[in-house]
Amino acid sequence: MEAPGFRPLSRLRLGLSGRLFLLTVAFVVLAEILVFVPLLASYRQSRLSDRVAAAQVAALVLRAAPEGNVSEDLARRLLTGLGARAIAVRDGEAWRLLSVDPMPESVAETVDLRVQDWEGSIRGAFRTLLFPADAPIRAVGGGQGGVGAVEILLDEAPLRSRLIAFALRLLAACAVIAAIAAGLVFFVLQRSIVRPVLQLARNIAAFADDPERFDRPAACSRRTDEIGQAETALARMKAALGGELRQKRRLAELGLSVSKINHELRNLLTTAQLLGDRFETVSDPVVQRVAPRLVATLDRAIRFCEATLAYGRATEPNAQRRMVALAPLLDELTDLSGLMPAAGVEVSVCAPADLEIDADPEQLLRALTNLVRNAVQAHAAARTTDASVVIEGLRDGSRGAGQVTILVVDNGPGVPPRARANLFAAFQGSTRPGGTGLGLAIASELVRLNGGTLGLDETANGACFRIVIPDRAIQAKAA
Secondary structure, rough: OOOOOOHHHHOOOOOHHHHHHHHHHHHHHHHHHHHHHHHHHHHHHHHHHHHHHHHHHHHHHHHOOOOOOOOOOOOOHHHHHHEEEEEEEEEEEEEEEEOOOOOOOOEEEEEEOOOOHHHHHHHHHHHHHHHOOOOOEEEEOOOOOOOOOOEEEHHHHHHHHHHHHHHHHHHHHHHHHHHHHHHHHHHHHHOOOOOOHHHHHHHHHHHHHHOOOOOOOOOOOOOOOOOHHHHHHHHHHHHHHHHHHHHHHHHHHHHHHHHHHHHHHHHHHHHHHHHHHHHOOOOOHHHHHHHHHHHHHHHHHHHHHHHHHHHHHEEEEOOOEEEEEEEHHHHHHHHHHHHHHHHHHEEEEEOOOOOEEEEEEEHHHHHHHHHHHHHHHHHHHHHOOOOOEEEEEEEEOOOOEEEEEEEEEEEEOOOOOOHHOOOOOOOOOOOHHHOOHHHHHHHHHHHHHHHEEEEEEOOHHHHEEEEEEEHHHHHHHHH
16 A cells, blocks of 8 residues: 555656756766865875875984984984874985884885876775774875985874865765756756647647647747757648648538538439429420530539539448459440440450459459440540550469459640649549549559559550559558
């Protein structure tokens, strides 16, 4: 059971500011450690150097004494003033010793100040702080005034006390410097990076909640760095995407209204077409001249309503693909030549009897119907002589490891260059006057649902639409 109000550390979520503060403190502390350790070792070396330098003065006194002997009282005062147990001076090849108490059997550490050894200095400083010894420290330094070398035995306790005091002062100074440095770095980063990033995140979240709002200002600073570039890119994205979403919403609402209107209008036009058919039996010359035009106009209006409803309805269901014979499907398309009897369009099929395609037969037939209907209507509009539409099917590769290509070729007027850019876009890719472009858009969507592609080949005359549907084994291997 957790106590009320208690949140485990693992559940705490630090924001960008908190993480930045912790990282800043960590890096500043690391920098202070890199400074603290050498300073501590340098202070210890400096204290030992001072003791050795003072011992050199005592060495001069020892050397100036008759026969190198000094009184016990003078020796004690010299050693007490230096805080040392003993002093050894090398004069030429001989050593002179200044000591009152018996010499210790061992020393805790020997420090040769004549050699720069930073690793040994750091190790010795931490040993003095953390693991002090009862034995004295032996410090060796160079001599002066004719003295070859000076050695001194020092108790470690006074050195440790001074080293602790220095370490505490250094830690206090480092803490103050670290606090000031961390505060300054955190303040600068907070103002220059964290705050703009948080503002950018809030703008993105607000835009994600309501991307269609147009009254929200696109805040952009005058920064030229990466954050300024991100703000500019976000502003452009909000303007572009927001406008597109508003336009799509309006188009969706308009499409729903048009679908409702078309549904009722189609019923009215169907009734009007039935009445128009009766006019053809009337013998009045005026009626005979006007009736066909009226019937043709009503027929075009009905087709437009049906195409609009087909495009504006719910999303097409997923394709139920299976291996089906292609030739029987193509044979059903030959009846479409009766759409425009007066045009005399001949629809023919060329496909092997054993050719099978991996597709949804209903969706594939609908796509081909749109393509063939467009070709027949294009022939009728252009009054092409010897009009023909040829539907050809062929397989590339073996079954299960290839693809099926279907060509819908006509010898009509072809596709105008201005219609090629938006050929498969609804309401934009019409290839004939009065067309809506919905047939090609629907056909492209149906082919895409079956994993295929629909394109227009370059031809000298007429038009050639190419449908390529690979077997699912090929698509799975490519994925």
